Amino acid sequence: MSLKVQSSDGKFDAYIGEYQADNVISPLESIKLRNSADAEMDTLLGSLKTHVNDVLKKEQKAELDWPLKRLQMCADIMVEDLQFLAKLMRNANLPQDTIDRTRSAIEHQLVYVVFAHNASVDRVKAINKAR
Numbered sequence: 356m357s358l359k360v361q362s363s364d365g366k367f368d369a370y371i372g373e374y375q376a377d378n379v380i381s382p383l384e385s386i387k388l389r390n391s392a393d394a395e396m397d398t399l400l401g402s403l404k405t406h407v408n409d410v411l412k413k414e415q416k417a418e419l420d421w422p423l424k425r426l427q428m429c430a431d432i433m434v435e436d437l438q439f440l441a442k443l444m445r446n447a448n449l450p451q452d453t454i455d456r457t458r459s460a461i462e463h464q465l466v467y468v469v470f471a472h473n474a475s476v477d478r479v480k481a482i483n484k485a486r
Contacts, residue, residue: 358462363477389434396427437461 359375362368370391374384403419411418440461444454 358465385434389431392430393427396423399423 357378360371362371374380374388380388400420400423403423407419440457444457449457
């Protein structure tokens with residue numbers, strides 16, 4: 356079993372494709388991906404500070420910073436736990452059936468996250484407010 360990732364953003368999809376081309380993500384590539392993801396989030400959070408959160412405060416609505424930062428933290432925790440789990444599995448000398456079932460269970464969780472994205476934030480569109 357193996358999961359492939361594809362983005363609706365053509366430029367990002369090409370970037371993803373570079374990493375998936377050989378079906379191996381090296382430690383250096385993993386660090387580059389994390390740095391890229393963090394830079395993207397930091398850029399977004401920086402832009403929110405200048406305008407969007409001010410508008411949300413005036414409208415007495417929740418700011419976007421905290422759920423975005425929490426999502427970033429959860430992604431880091433997930434990656435670290437996957438790496439730790441792989442180390443434990445290698446050291447445990449598990450039968451192939453257990454390895455396969457573990458992979459399947461993890462892939463189900465990851466698909467759950469991707470589908471939740473597709474059913475939520477991916478569907479958000481700008482609303483034209485009458486002024």
